[in-house]
Amino acid sequence: MKRRLEIGLMRRYSTSMNIPRQMAIKNHLEGLNGPQRQAVMFPPNSPLQILAGPGTGKTRVLTSRLANLVLNHSYLPSSICAVTFTRKASKEMKARLYQYLDSNATEDIKLGTFHSVCLNYLRSYGTMVHVEPGFLVWDEDECILVLRHLSEKAGKDLTKDFLAKELYEMFSNVKEKVKITPGAAIDSMIKEELKRKREDHNSSAHDSPQIQLQSKLLLELYYSYSHTLRASNALDFTDLLSKGLDLLQAVPWAREVGRLKHVLVDEFQDTSSLQYLIVKELFKATRGSISVVGDPDQSIYKWRGADDTVFRQMKKDLPKTKEIYLEENYRSTASIITTAIDIISQDETRPPKALFTSYTPHGPKPVKKSLDIKHEEEAYIVEEINRIVTNSAETIDYGDCAILFRDNRSADQFSQVLFKAGIPYRQLPEPSLMEQFEVISLIAFLRLAINDAHTPMVIRALKGPLALDEKAITDLMTRSAGHRITLFDALQRVRGGYDRDTNPSCISASNLLIRILRHLRDFMHQGASPADLLHYIIEATNYHEFLMQNFTKNYSRRARNVQRTIQYAKLFKGKKELGPMPVRLFLDFMRELSRVDDFNTGKVTLLTCHSAKGLEWPVVFVPSVVDGVYPHHKSQSISIDEERRLLYVACTRAQCLLYLTRSETKLINQRGIPVEVQQYESEFTEHLLPETYQNEAPTMDTKALDLFRKILGRN
Incomplete structure (x- = not known):
């Protein structure tokens, strides 16, 4: 059969x-x-x-x-x-x-x-592995939000050394190590992390009371975080993998x-x-x-x-x-491939692999350019982008150019350079509508109306229009962790008068949130549309007044985002039925909407080398190719070979033109005084064969442009 x-x-x-x-x-x-x-x-x-x-x-x-x-x-x-x-x-x-x-x-x-x-x-x-039906999946931002408040109760001994994002990454790594206990994993990680942060290479420091205190606090926080997830019937991303296994x-x-x-x-x-x-x-x-x-x-x-x-x-x-x-590359010119292979081949432990292209001619050699100061390096990149776009006979525009950085902070700084130069740009990843504070805080009420065990959404609602301060939220988180109940259950205890030492603002916020959620559920069962529900939340919380009071400078933009959310709710064509299903479908619709790629054609792209993996552009600039960036100054715990591979990945994003730039000096802040320090070329580019690169800007002649059009399919 x-x-x-x-x-x-x-x-x-x-x-x-x-x-x-x-x-x-x-x-x-x-x-x-x-x-x-x-x-x-x-x-x-x-x-x-x-x-x-x-x-x-x-x-x-x-x-x-x-x-x-x-x-x-x-x-x-x-x-x-x-x-x-x-x-x-x-x-x-x-x-x-x-x-x-x-x-x-x-x-x-x-x-x-x-x-x-x-x-x-x-x-x-x-259920076969004790995961209850209807479990929630908390994303990274939601987990970090919860950890931020859980870690506050651990005191300054913990928060001065670890940000919530670092705690999330550490706990994810703990869960990845399926063959050792959380305590052993945390102990090993904290020694490595504190050694890096304090630049203390003395092995005796590993047994210091401070290390022991940090390990104890982290292990307690790890279990508190785990209990919070369990009480909310939630999994984080690493839980999905470990429970799946x-x-x-x-x-x-x-x-x-x-x-x-x-x-x-x-x-x-x-x-x-x-x-x-x-x-x-x-x-x-x-x-x-x-x-x-x-x-x-x-x-x-x-x-x-x-x-x-x-x-x-x-x-x-x-x-x-x-x-x-x-081994046949269909993306890049032969010149770019030659330079990239010259970089990656410096790893003597690497199994030999070839990479070649059938494109002819070879194309302009990648540019390796050294400027005196950082400002000159930035000006050179701006000048080259404008020159390429102007002289390419409409073959290349701003949207064909990307600048790849070692970290997001460098991308943030360079965005101001392009802004002042009047060059259109986009910095990836761009926050979606669903990632905006004013939208998340609004949507939180809808998600809680469906499932009030969603602790991160309770925090969003309390921090948003209910205007509860950080200390009060942390106190509530401490109570919920202590009783091993959800944050919403802790609010109900407050409302019921079980916690008599609660401050008045917390009682007021609890009463308002519980009342709003009760009304939302009633409206859902009466067949109210998602747009109607959003209008009710805005009115019940004085949402626009909250935005005006807290975001004076950019209130207009935030109000527009709220209005866009309502417009999407009106456009949403869900099933007309009673209960929470239309709201669930609307929330799914909004999540998918936020994942739609917006290529913003006509804009220079700024992003990190890690984020660029799998992407390609006709023209790629990699600035700050200096020691301390490639390889990174924190790379004692990361393989130097991996740092080399990162630069290789950056180079192989380029299809037609590749620039590797650096400045001889940079300004650093020492006790409030700008000090000029020497920068040295990266060891990865210092030993490039002279025939694999050039120091001057490539000529945009007919021969080069014909090759570019062939590679890009723009004949």
Whole structure:
């Protein structure tokens, strides 16, 4: 019976294509080079590593291999699990799959990030590992918000050394270390972190009372944070992975759901140890039928838990693993590739891999430019951007240029330079409408009306129009953690008079929030629209008055964002039904709306090298290529080789022109006095072969522009 069902499903997928089956097979193989075709056609029942250099068409190969499994090997789409590193990569892969498969087949493939794959398993079988139905998932900002208030009660001994974001990252790393206790993990991390921050390399300091106190406070905070999540029936992002792994290990049949036959993993070099354990459970289900795609030369996330040994570990676990190399670059000029390879080849431990392009001529050599002072370096970049745009015969505009920085602070500073020069720019990541304070605080009431256990949303509402101060919120968080109840339950205790020492403002805020939520629920069950509910919240909280009092300088912009939210609520066409479902759908609609990419064409892009991974621009500038930036001055705990790989990733974002700039000196602030200090060239560029770069600006002649148009497809 089951076999007949599978045959019927396969007929649906093969006959409902818009084009004949034979043409579909030809379609997904069309235009592939030899190694790409070999990777796509490789037998699916054997483990495969596709080692794909930058710009070698890995996304095309991934989607073609997925299509080939369905079209050429009769795999049910629902039996394939494809795991990506980002939501953006999932969306891009799905969009390309629609070119080769019909919508039914594409939608049935289990395609998503590690987090979304684990989320789907936990939604179905979470109770098997003590995850209650209807659990919430707190995003990074929500977790940091909670940790900020939980850490305040620990006192200055903790908060003077650790920001809430650092605490979140530390606790995520603790959860990643599945083989050791939280106490041991925290003890190891705090010694390393405090050693770095205080620049104290004396090993005896590791046993000091201060270290012991920090470890004790952090462990207490870790458990307090864990209890807060549990009381709210919530998971953070790392919990999704660890609980997902628990499920796959404890309930082996869960991974068999849908008769999983093949696993495909994108950006394998970015996989953490915990994520690899999940992959391992999945390929147990497929009996070793797995394809991974990645590039060890682009492993730049070790600080975030990425494990650069996963390629070797996979070969150890699956000895029959084969390798296929993708080495033909379709993105960059030969000159840019030559310089990038010269940088990455300085790593003597790196397995030798080639990267080449068939584009001719070679194109202008990358520019390596040294200026006297920082101001001159900034002026040079501005001058070159204007010169390129002016002299490119409309081949290149401002939107084709990117400036890649080592950190966000440098990008912030350079944005002012472009602003003063009158050059249009955008700085990524750009905050979406749903990330604006005035929108989050408004939406918080809707989310609480559906589920008042959402502690971060309670904090948003209290800090927003209910205007409760930080100290009072921290006190409430302390009470909720002490009683192991949700923050909303703590508010109800206040309202019920159980906590007699509560200040009047807290009682007032509690009463107002509880009353508003009761009315919102009543309105929902009467069929009120999301727009009507938002209007009620604004009126009940005197929202605009709150914004005017607290945001005098930019009230107009914030009021416009509130109005935009209401307009989206009016445009939203949800089901007309009673209860919370229309609001749930509206919130989903707003979340998806905030994820829509806005490319802002015509603007220079500013972002970090880490964020630039997977992207490309015709013209790329990498400023501050000096010692202390590449490699970073904090890199004693990070591999120097990873720092080199980061610069390699930055260089390989460029399609036509690449600039590596630096200034000989910079100004630093010493006791309020600006002091000029010497800067030295990065060791990564200092030893570049002279024939791989030039010191002067490239000529924008006909020969160069013809090559650029060919690469960019703008003939």
